[in-house]
Amino acid sequence: MDSTQPLRSAAFPDRLLLGPGPSNVNPRVLEAMSQPLLGHLDPLFLDLLDDIQEALRPLFGTSNRFTLPLSATGSAGMETCLVNLLEPGQRVLVGVNGVFGGRMVEVATRAGAEVHSVKAAWGEPLDEQRTIDAIEQVKPDVVAFVHAETSTGVHQPVEAIAQAARKAGSFVVLDCVTSLSGLPVELDQWGVDAAYSGTQKCLSCPPGLSPISFSERALSRVRARSTPVQSWYLDVSLLDGYYGDDRVYHHTAPISALYGLAEALQQIQREGLGPRVLRHREAGDALVERLAPLGFSPLVAAAERLPMLTTLRLPESVQTQGEGALRRRLLDTHNIEVGGGLGELAGEVWRVGLMGENACLESVERLATALEIEMNKA
Amino acid sequence: MDSTQPLRSAAFPDRLLLGPGPSNVNPRVLEAMSQPLLGHLDPLFLDLLDDIQEALRPLFGTSNRFTLPLSATGSAGMETCLVNLLEPGQRVLVGVNGVFGGRMVEVATRAGAEVHSVKAAWGEPLDEQRTIDAIEQVKPDVVAFVHAETSTGVHQPVEAIAQAARKAGSFVVLDCVTSLSGLPVELDQWGVDAAYSGTQKCLSCPPGLSPISFSERALSRVRARSTPVQSWYLDVSLLDGYYGDDRVYHHTAPISALYGLAEALQQIQREGLGPRVLRHREAGDALVERLAPLGFSPLVAAAERLPMLTTLRLPESVQTQGEGALRRRLLDTHNIEVGGGLGELAGEVWRVGLMGENACLESVERLATALEIEMNKA
Numbered sequence: 218m219d220s221t222q223p224l225r226s227a228a229f230p231d232r233l234l235l236g237p238g239p240s241n242v243n244p245r246v247l248e249a250m251s252q253p254l255l256g257h258l259d260p261l262f263l264d265l266l267d268d269i270q271e272a273l274r275p276l277f278g279t280s281n282r283f284t285l286p287l288s289a290t291g292s293a294g295m296e297t298c299l300v301n302l303l304e305p306g307q308r309v310l311v312g313v314n315g316v317f318g319g320r321m322v323e324v325a326t327r328a329g330a331e332v333h334s335v336k337a338a339w340g341e342p343l344d345e346q347r348t349i350d351a352i353e354q355v356k357p358d359v360v361a362f363v364h365a366e367t368s369t370g371v372h373q374p375v376e377a378i379a380q381a382a383r384k385a386g387s388f389v390v391l392d393c394v395t396s397l398s399g400l401p402v403e404l405d406q407w408g409v410d411a412a413y414s415g416t417q418k419c420l421s422c423p424p425g426l427s428p429i430s431f432s433e434r435a436l437s438r439v440r441a442r443s444t445p446v447q448s449w450y451l452d453v454s455l456l457d458g459y460y461g462d463d464r465v466y467h468h469t470a471p472i473s474a475l476y477g478l479a480e481a482l483q484q485i486q487r488e489g490l491g492p493r494v495l496r497h498r499e500a501g502d503a504l505v506e507r508l509a510p511l512g513f514s515p516l517v518a519a520a521e522r523l524p525m526l527t528t529l530r531l532p533e534s535v536q537t538q539g540e541g542a543l544r545r546r547l548l549d550t551h552n553i554e555v556g557g558g559l560g561e562l563a564g565e566v567w568r569v570g571l572m573g574e575n576a577c578l579e580s581v582e583r584l585a586t587a588l589e590i591e592m593n594k595a
Numbered sequence: 596m597d598s599t600q601p602l603r604s605a606a607f608p609d610r611l612l613l614g615p616g617p618s619n620v621n622p623r624v625l626e627a628m629s630q631p632l633l634g635h636l637d638p639l640f641l642d643l644l645d646d647i648q649e650a651l652r653p654l655f656g657t658s659n660r661f662t663l664p665l666s667a668t669g670s671a672g673m674e675t676c677l678v679n680l681l682e683p684g685q686r687v688l689v690g691v692n693g694v695f696g697g698r699m700v701e702v703a704t705r706a707g708a709e710v711h712s713v714k715a716a717w718g719e720p721l722d723e724q725r726t727i728d729a730i731e732q733v734k735p736d737v738v739a740f741v742h743a744e745t746s747t748g749v750h751q752p753v754e755a756i757a758q759a760a761r762k763a764g765s766f767v768v769l770d771c772v773t774s775l776s777g778l779p780v781e782l783d784q785w786g787v788d789a790a791y792s793g794t795q796k797c798l799s800c801p802p803g804l805s806p807i808s809f810s811e812r813a814l815s816r817v818r819a820r821s822t823p824v825q826s827w828y829l830d831v832s833l834l835d836g837y838y839g840d841d842r843v844y845h846h847t848a849p850i851s852a853l854y855g856l857a858e859a860l861q862q863i864q865r866e867g868l869g870p871r872v873l874r875h876r877e878a879g880d881a882l883v884e885r886l887a888p889l890g891f892s893p894l895v896a897a898a899e900r901l902p903m904l905t906t907l908r909l910p911e912s913v914q915t916q917g918e919g920a921l922r923r924r925l926l927d928t929h930n931i932e933v934g935g936g937l938g939e940l941a942g943e944v945w946r947v948g949l950m951g952e953n954a955c956l957e958s959v960e961r962l963a964t965a966l967e968i969e970m971n972k973a
Contacts, residue, residue, distance in 0.1 A: 242632055251625035251629045253607060253610065256617060288671075296826065326823070423852070424847040425849030425852055448825075448826055469668050473628060473803070477851070548638075
């Protein structure tokens with residue numbers, strides 16, 4: 218870093234972020250983050266924290282008191298749910314049909330759990346009956362799966378699996394990283410005990426925070442543990458000491474990021490959750506329709522497809538020439554970012570995110586136009 | 596949260612933050628955070644990450660390749676150092692003379708380590724000879740202690756303890772949360788294997804990131820573990836996959852916070868580390884001198900006192916009337932935040948931080964003037 222040079226970011230281009238996150242952020246959110254700092258125990262800041270917690274609850278479809286923005290990214294939210302609800306030797310059943318289910322297996326293994334999984338092909342949801350059968354067979358302490366699998370673009374129906382899990386006496390953990398505020402999420406109605414999200418997807422905030430929610434039933438389970446939670450930073454009982462009424466210092470909350478989140482949540486309230494969900498659906502449908510003539514076809518069947526993250530099989534010409542070069546031209550020439558495929562889908566698909574601010578026809582049109590230009594060049 | 600109301604932060608006052616952190620932030624840092632977002636795998640963003648890593652190394656006094664801003668606060672940095680270097684059943688010796696040494700004991704216990712401690716009274720540094728004797732007796736796998744104990748204001752000399760630990764075959768973990776860029780930190784010269792800090796102290800950034808550094812020796816130890824690191828989010832081998840040359844997706848980096856850190860690091864480079872350390876020393880000395888006539892006396896002896904965080908015994912009149920009321924008047928009437936005492940020092944001391952931007956005579960004078968006004972009222 219040469220101190221005589223201006224900050225590199227001063228010259229950063231204004232990208233259209235149509236990958237799997239981060240999404241673009243409203244200028245008012247960026248502006249909110251540049252407000253002067255308050256202390257993390259300042260009464261005015263604690264009021265703002267209360268506001269944030271209150272505004273998060275309807276997005277999760279919950280009245281859970283313990284609903285708060287964790288001071289780390291969505292992956293830490295996943296770890297928080299699993300390491301609090303699992304004790305060494307306990308059984309967990311994880312639904313695996315993409316990267317993030319696989320990550321849950323890894324995190325639960327490190328928590329010392331006995332990990333079972335129920336699998337589906339990448340691009341397909343978990344089969345409900347097979348999952349319910351596995352729950353009845355394994356009798357897991359925890360059942361964990363992904364609502365919106367960002368690696369494949371699959372929308373997983375939650376309710377039947379969650380109800381079977383509850384009936385079997387299991388706690389239910391749900392990954393809502395990509396679904397929150399872009400799809401209906403109904404933790405209370407579905408019977409989900411713990412859920413986590415990230416700010417950089419449909420909430421249209423910068424990455425860095427993970428909204429999480431635990432039911433009272435889940436908190437009671439944590440309090441009844443016979444072993445301490447392995448992570449001090451992610452221990453929900455300690456977090457509850459700060460975010461709850463006691464306001465006991467635990468760690469220093471990320472003030473500026475929380476200013477941004479408060480503003481983003483206000484924007485969501487102004488729009489209304491129903492219209493916002495509809496906007497994501499319409500944008501996703503328009504994307505598939507608009508790119509079909511260019512040879513891009515959705516990996517996932519219509520009924521199981523996420524609105525905010527679409528996995529598109531690439532035209533053969535693009536696969537042959539190497540998709541990386543085309544993605545790079547979109548970025549360098551058109552300032553548009555799209556995501557590559559992960560794991561077994563690498564090289565065969567793109568992942569196009571239309572999240573939060575970007576869930577609109579204008580994003581679809583900018584991408585389609587840029588693709589038409591670049592594919593005609595090739 | 597009432598969606599018809601403007602964002603509460605729009606009306607936030609401009610506080611002078613003289614507590615134990617966060618400190619105030621330069622307007623250019625806030626401005627940098629409001630630059631448009633880039634993706635976390637965007638080549639331009641990866642260049643900025645390289646810049647940040649390069650700029651952090653001289654602050655830590657290290658050439659450690661693995662030096663990076665962790666995507667969580669300083670407490671997560673502590674947990675990262677301990678859970679990577681400790682395996683269940685291994686021995687750790689922790690120096691405890693305040694809250695943060697105590698926190699290390701808690702984190703190491705949760706990592707399954709056999710925890711030993713060497714203690715000193717709050718307000719005093721660890722006794723070097725007693726600590727060295729304990730190292731020779733316990734033969735710990737890890738020795739961990741705090742360079743700048745924020746709960747008491749004590750400056751701990753590092754080198755003799757670190758050398759004894761290295762001689763005994765131990766790995767050395769150092770808490771530099773409050774010292775980084777306000778005191779000389781010389782990891783390589785001292786023989787420290789892993790260290791962590793926070794952005795909201797002398798770096799004058801918003802809270803949310805934890806700069807950490809691991810030596811190659813420490814990374815080799817982590818790679819040779821017989822058990823996986825219990826935390827997936829904090830596993831340094833996985834972090835190395837993203838921050839190193841491979842750029843493998845691990846989690847989504849907090850883009851905006853990193854823009855702010857890059858700007859703050861440039862400001863430190865412009866000032867120079869030597870002048871910056873001196874500025875902290877002068878401000879701390881001036882504070883003690885200026886508040887003495889008002890009846891505030893330092894808890895810590897001059898030779899062992901931190902420059903950036905001063906623990907002051909309160910005048911009897913203030914203790915009698917309850918220190919909380921006076922702190923609240925400073926906040927409400929003068930927009931000045933100072934910190935209360937923690938643990939056994941609660942009610943008896945204040946902790947006054949002069950960190951980063953605030954390490955100047957103007958801060959001292961504003962606090963002293965406000966105190967004169969409020970104490971004359973009483």
